[in-house]
Amino acid sequence: MNLNDLTLFAQAVESGGFAPAARRFSVPKSTLSKRVAALEASLGVRLIERNSRSFRLTDTGHDFYQHARAALVEVESAQQVVQSRLAEPSGTVRLTAAVPVVQFQLAPHLPTLARTWPRLQLQLHASDRFVDLVQEGFDIALRSHFAPLPDSGLVQRTLKVEPVMVVAASAYLREHGTPRQPSDLAAHQALLTGVDATRWTLRNSKGEVQTAEPQPRMVADESVALLHAATAGLGIVCLPESICQHHLARGELVRVLTRWTAGSVTTTALVPHRRSLLPSVRVVLEFLSEQLGSAA
Secondary structure, eight states: OOHHHHHHHHHHHHHTSHHHHHHHHTOOHHHHHHHHHHHHHHHTSOOEEEOSSOEEEOHHHHHHHHHHHHHHHHHHHHHHHHHHHHHSOOEEEEEEEOHHHIIIIITTTHHHHHHHSTTEEEEEEEOSSOOOHHHHTOSEEEEEESSOOOOOSSEEEEEEEEEEEEEEOHHHHHHHOOOSSGGGGGGSEEEESSTTOOOEEEEETTOOEEEEOOEEEEEOSOHHHHHHHHHTTSOEEEEEHHHHHHHHHTTSSEEOSTTEESOEEEEEEEEOTTGGGSHHHHHHHHHHHHHHHHTO
């Protein structure tokens, strides 16, 4: 059976005749009549009783139309499914980020990304070294930074800005007391990011700035090591919210000097200009912006 003939038959029935159907769909009346006649011939039955003054479905034609209409709806649905699949982003997206960003920001959301866009394949490279996106063929790089990034000729999109909090374990605070103002930190043991990073600059919502020099207890340039040292009660530490939020929620860490922060850290997505036009890259960027932004 010719699907086009089925469509023309349904159009004629729904329009109430060949002439109105021809006007409505810009199809010659003679074409409509010939194709419906061909359909009737292929079925071996009369579907429409027509003459110069009337256009009426036969009983068989009425039943046939009901099934034909349902079949055409199914055909349209099938076409929409194919079009939807063709429009769905697909292919490989290569993403690179520093290890802490992967562990504390990306990892919880990657399963949702995979389920949302099943035809996408994400290749994630976790590295703390500088990665040249263009030379190494990456689509997206996530950078966490305290100062604005230099102009690199890449598309930059801010995904998240989060505070750096002053936190400590409850056990430490029970033993050493809780600082009430930044100057109290001078009497406390601190977990530092570097041997020269002995001075903390704290700010509050009023724009006030104070510095503090706590007593070095341990130095590590790796966030997870500092996090574990803090939960073990070794001292007070400054950590981005995304790194310590789950430990705060579980009560393993407590935020101190709640009115103060040690600045903020920004997570930015960098994308080569040409790659930013790809649908697969765009949907990953939109997903990360929504997920990381909502977690801020």
